[in-house]
Amino acid sequence: xxxxxxxxxxxxxxxxxxxxxxxxxxxxxxxxxxxxxxxxxxxxxxxxxxxxxxxxxxxxxxxxxxxxxxxxxxxxxxxxxxxxxxxxxxxxxxxxxxxxxxxxxxxxxxxxxxxxxxxxxxxxxxxxxxxxxxxxxxxxxxxxxxxxxxxxxxxxxxxxxxxxxxxxxxxxxxxxxxxxx
Amino acid sequence: xxxxxxxxxxxxxxxxxxxxxxxxxxxxxxxxxxxxxxxxxxxxxxxxxxxxxxxxxxxxxxxxxxxxxxxxxxxxxxxxxxxxxxxxxxxxxxxxxxxxxxxxxxxxxxxxxxxxxxxxxxxxxxxxxxxxxxxxxxxxxxxxxxxxxxxxxxxxxxxxxxxxxxxxxxxxxxxxxxxxxxxxxxxxxxxxxxxxxxxxxxxxxxxxxxxxxxxxxxxxxxxxxxxxxxxxxxxxxxxxxxxxxxxxxxxxxxxxxxxxxxxxxxxxxxxxxxxxxxxxxxxx
Ligand code: SF4
Numbered sequence: 001x002x003x004x005x006x007x008x009x010x011x012x013x014x015x016x017x018x019x020x021x022x023x024x025x026x027x028x029x030x031x032x033x034x035x036x037x038x039x040x041x042x043x044x045x046x047x048x049x050x051x052x053x054x055x056x057x058x059x060x061x062x063x064x065x066x067x068x069x070x071x072x073x074x075x076x077x078x079x080x081x082x083x084x085x086x087x088x089x090x091x092x093x094x095x096x097x098x099x100x101x102x103x104x105x106x107x108x109x110x111x112x113x114x115x116x117x118x119x120x121x122x123x124x125x126x127x128x129x130x131x132x133x134x135x136x137x138x139x140x141x142x143x144x145x146x147x148x149x150x151x152x153x154x155x156x157x158x159x160x161x162x163x164x165x166x167x168x169x170x171x172x173x174x175x176x177x178x179x180x181x
Numbered sequence: 182x183x184x185x186x187x188x189x190x191x192x193x194x195x196x197x198x199x200x201x202x203x204x205x206x207x208x209x210x211x212x213x214x215x216x217x218x219x220x221x222x223x224x225x226x227x228x229x230x231x232x233x234x235x236x237x238x239x240x241x242x243x244x245x246x247x248x249x250x251x252x253x254x255x256x257x258x259x260x261x262x263x264x265x266x267x268x269x270x271x272x273x274x275x276x277x278x279x280x281x282x283x284x285x286x287x288x289x290x291x292x293x294x295x296x297x298x299x300x301x302x303x304x305x306x307x308x309x310x311x312x313x314x315x316x317x318x319x320x321x322x323x324x325x326x327x328x329x330x331x332x333x334x335x336x337x338x339x340x341x342x343x344x345x346x347x348x349x350x351x352x353x354x355x356x357x358x359x360x361x362x363x364x365x366x367x368x369x370x371x372x373x374x375x376x377x378x379x380x381x382x383x384x385x386x387x388x389x390x391x392x393x394x395x396x397x398x399x400x401x402x403x404x405x406x407x408x409x410x411x412x413x414x415x416x417x418x419x420x421x422x423x424x425x426x427x428x429x430x431x432x433x434x435x436x437x438x439x440x441x442x443x444x445x446x447x448x449x450x451x452x453x454x455x456x457x458x459x460x461x462x463x464x465x
Contacts, residue, residue: 070252071253071292072292073291079248082249082292083250085251085253088336110333111364111425135238136248137239137240137242156292156294170424181365
């Protein structure tokens with residue numbers, strides 16, 4: 001049981017994450033995120049990595065940014081976005097250490113990460129948050145804007161920029177090696 | 182039982198599948214709703230209670246505002262039990278099923294999560310094709326079960342080919358290994374579908390079918406029903422908890438199906454499902 005690690009500290013944190021604020025976050029803390037972050041999942045990560053491997057410029061600047069691993073369902077008319085909960089972060093593990101070393105500061109997803117990712121989080125003063133998996137309808141209510149930035153052809157897997165307000169997450173991995181799972 | 186020959190137009194199957202896919206992505210079946218509500222009362226860890234509370238809010242918002250319960254609206258798995266005294270007319274059956282899925286996912290604002298080839302990975306943009314399992318059964322009705330399956334939990338599913346000498350312990354071990362490895366990735370509280378016996382593929386199919394059985398309903402075989410109860414308790418003692426963040430509720434049900442098997446084998450398939458265990462049933 002990991003219950004013992006979880007405290008009831010609640011923090012309100014702005015996005016993009018400030019470097020010092022990120023370093024202050026500890027595994028087990030409840031955090032409400034407000035501000036802007038990117039949305040990207042498997043296919044978009046694959047494309048970013050291809051560009052990095054070829055030494056080309058990325059279509060987004062990830063320095064200091066947070067990526068939400070998510071692929072929304074389509075928005076009904078008049079809505080900002082459809083259902084919008086986290087996807088399994090582990091599928092991005094192959095790409096994550098490189099992105100963290102390039103300055104990525106925050107990640108929002110669900111599920112376990114590899115030791116390589118946890119090391120890269122430590123090395124870069126980054127943080128990994130979990131949102132509640134399977135609560136996409138609830139979480140969509142905290143998203144106030146959403147626009148596709150690139151890779152529109154990927155459909156639900158396009159890279160988006162979203163604005164969130166009091167988006168509920170819990171710190172799962174922090175930069176001093178705290179890890180909740 | 183002898184039944185009169187009945188003519189059924191496959192357009193009825195298309196319509197039913199369309200409606201069922203949309204409905205079940207916004208409203209869980211009563212058994213699942215009850216199981217989640219009961220779990221909320223049973224949970225003891227503060228974080229677990231918080232998450233189960235959020236899941237209740239999520240279900241309410243999904244229903245009231247027609248937002249899918251989860252953004253992963255799944256790959257459509259369709260079971261068709263077709264009476265042997267049914268004469269199907271109209272479009273061919275596979276096309277009829279896929280028409281229903283296409284209509285649901287495009288008109289119903291559901292996510293298109295299917296790629297046409299596992300390596301080339303081009304999205305088919307309408308969530309087709311479905312995975313279709315057809316059986317011919319006695320009678321003149323068509324029974325349709327639709328179970329859109331999310332892949333966070335599907336990815337954590339396993340097939341174990343045990344030795345007969347491993348017996349029940351081998352089965353217990355298989356289930357626990359799969360559940361432990363799944364942990365937070367499978368969006369607990371989970372529902373566990375298990376297939377024991379048959380061949381490699383029969384076990385996997387039984388495990389999937391077990392997920393379409395009502396949660397809270399037990400096998401008619403005594404040893405199987407006992408094992409369902411025992412494994413649910415053991416899994417909940419693991420402490421994985423809601424969201425994998427610790428707690429008393431890791432699983433809502435363990436549903437087990439069995440079949441005859443070979444003298445040399447003991448296949449055990451464990452199909453993990455998340456708390457968004459969508460299954461709908463209709464008869465034509
Ligand atoms: S595992 Fe289930 S609840 Fe979790 S994201 Fe996938 S479909 Fe949704």
